[in-house]
Amino acid sequence: MTGFTDLPDLASRALGGGVVDANDEFFAARDNLVTPEPPTFAAGTFGPKGQVYDGWETRRRRDPGHDYAILRLGAPGVVRGVVVDTSYFTGNYPPHASVEGCGMPGYPGPAELADAEWLPLVARSPLRGDTRNLFQVDSPHRFTHVRLRIYPDGGVARLRVHGVVVPDPELFPDGQLDLAALEHGGLVVGCSDMFYGSPHQLLAPGLARSMGEGWETARRRDDGNDWVRVRLAVPGQIRQVELDTSHFKGNAPAAATLRGIDARVADPAEPAGWFEVLPRTRLQPDTRHRFPVDVPGTATDVRLDVFPDGGMARMRLPGRVAPTELGRLRRRWSESLPPAHARRIAPSGSRRVGAWGPAPGG
Numbered sequence: 001m002t003g004f005t006d007l008p009d010l011a012s013r014a015l016g017g018g019v020v021d022a023n024d025e026f027f028a029a030r031d032n033l034v035t036p037e038p039p040t041f042a043a044g045t046f047g048p049k050g051q052v053y054d055g056w057e058t059r060r061r062r063d064p065g066h067d068y069a070i071l072r073l074g075a076p077g078v079v080r081g082v083v084v085d086t087s088y089f090t091g092n093y094p095p096h097a098s099v100e101g102c103g104m105p106g107y108p109g110p111a112e113l114a115d116a117e118w119l120p121l122v123a124r125s126p127l128r129g130d131t132r133n134l135f136q137v138d139s140p141h142r143f144t145h146v147r148l149r150i151y152p153d154g155g156v157a158r159l160r161v162h163g164v165v166v167p168d169p170e171l172f173p174d175g176q177l178d179l180a181a182l183e184h185g186g187l188v189v190g191c192s193d194m195f196y197g198s199p200h201q202l203l204a205p206g207l208a209r210s211m212g213e214g215w216e217t218a219r220r221r222d223d224g225n226d227w228v229r230v231r232l233a234v235p236g237q238i239r240q241v242e243l244d245t246s247h248f249k250g251n252a253p254a255a256a257t258l259r260g261i262d263a264r265v266a267d268p269a270e271p272a273g274w275f276e277v278l279p280r281t282r283l284q285p286d287t288r289h290r291f292p293v294d295v296p297g298t299a300t301d302v303r304l305d306v307f308p309d310g311g312m313a314r315m316r317l318p319g320r321v322a323p324t325e326l327g328r329l330r331r332r333w334s335e336s337l338p339p340a341h342a343r344r345i346a347p348s349g350s351r352r353v354g355a356w357g358p359a360p361g362g
Contacts, residue, residue, distance in 0.1 A: 004134075004162045005162055007162040007164060008075065010073040010075050010077050011146065011159060011161040014036040014205070015073075016074030017034045017074035017075075018072050018074075019072075020071070021110035021113065021114075022056065022068065023058075023069075024059060025056060025057070026049065026059035027049055027059065028054070030056045034071060034074075038087070038158075039088060041053070041087070054088070055087075055088070055157035055158065056069060056155065056156050056157075057154065057155035058153045061153040066149055066150060066151045067154075068149045069147070071159060072144065073144055073145060075183045076143060076166060076168070077165040078139065079121055079146070079162070079163040080136070080137055080162055080163045081134065081136045082160065082161055083133065083158070083159070083160035083162070084127060084132075085131075085132045085156065085159070086128065086131055086132075086156055088130060088157060089130060089154065089155040089157065090129045092154050092155050093155055094127055094150035094151060094154035094155075095127060096126055098123055099147065101119055101121050101139070102116040102118050102143060102145050102147070102340070102341075103141060103143050103144050104145060104344070117339070118147060119338060121135075121143075121146065124151065137163075140336060141336060142336035142337055142338070165184065165185040167233065168333060172184075172321070175322065175325075177233070177321065180202075180203050180230050180317040181205070186230055186231070187231045188228060191229065193226050194216075195218035196217070197213075197311065201214055202314055202315045203230065203314075203315065204314070207244075207246065208313035209247075211313075214247065215312055215313075216248070217306075217311070218309070219309060224308070225305055225307045225308045225309065226306050227306070229268075230301065230315075232300055234325050234326075234329055235298050235300045235322075236320055236322070236325065237295060237297070237319050238295050238317050239292070239295075239318055240293060240316070240318040241278045242314070242316035242317070243283060243291075243312060244312065244313045244314040244315070245286060245287050245289070245312055246288060247286060249285045249286045253283055253307055253311075254282065254310075255280050255282050255283055256278070256283055257276075257279060257280045258278040258304050259274040259303050259305075260274065261275070261299060261301050261302075263301050274303065275299075277299070277302065
């Protein structure tokens with residue numbers, strides 16, 4: 001991992017992110033801001049309101065003020081950086097923008113969010129057109145929503161909100177969850193190759209719709225094999241391994257192994273610290289493989305090796321978290337809440353019934 005853009009996009013539609021409010025979207029829809037795919041452009045493509053843009057674009061302001069859009073993060077977390085992507089907006093991009101974040105329990109609507117306590121993530125800053133404008137963020141808080149302000153108006157293709165997922169521990173009160181899931185905080189921390197597809201997609205929610213939504217390596221011409229290492233969302237005991245090669249038909253791996261390690265007590269650089277979760281097992285193309293396993297050891301990280309190369313759509317690792325680890329997760333969650341969010345859920349136990357109803361995703 002070399003920079004914040006290597007971290008998951010918490011606002012992406014692929015994780016369930018969405019745009020819940022915007023004051024204007026006259027020329028291009030606000031929902032494009034969270035589209036996972038890169039923006040595109042076809043010159044000379046005109047609709048009733050002018051050139052069609054793959055982004056969010058407001059009308060030209062003829063009065064004081066500025067425009068804004070509010071995004072719900074698909075996976076709440078600590079924001080490490082923001083990308084305000086103005087790709088293809090050349091004479092109609094905003095000259096400046098700022099970004100704020102807030103934390104709210106439940107599922108607030110635009111009216112509640114308007115009264116939220118917004119904290120600065122990116123101060124008002126100049127933008128360049130047709131550019132991915134990168135801004136590093138230094139904040140310890142877990143946010144559920146972000147607000148993009150553009151000054152005074154214009155078009156933005158995408159807003160990427162990269163960060164570290166901090167899951168709500170009440171989503172898995174019995175300690176059972178997919179330990180590797182991106183939406184729970186699983187994170188790819190290394191891989192041998194990602195020529196055709198990002199390894200982060202292995203941990204994405206839902207089923208892949210095509211090969212383009214999986215991890216795929218280049219063809220190997222040596223005696224080695226490809227691999228990916230994942231830091232689990234929470235240390236736990238793996239009870240099942242799902243390796244999904246859906247859509248990979250002539251390019252699936254022939255076999256795979258999975259090993260685990262408790263990096264709190266063992267050195268990942270030492271082979272002796274790793275234990276077997278799944279022995280070398282033959283894989284079939286275009287198939288969801290599920291393997292029950294009985295591994296007594298607790299893992300903080302896993303390494304998936306594929307032989308010799310190829311593509312995989314998803315990896316799931318259903319397992320169980322010890323009560324002590326759930327306690328640590330609860331402390332991490334509570335300590336990262338913005339002050340306004342913390343006040344809304346106090347006293348303890350009251351957060352499940354609030355102004356917006358039950359809050360399993362709070």
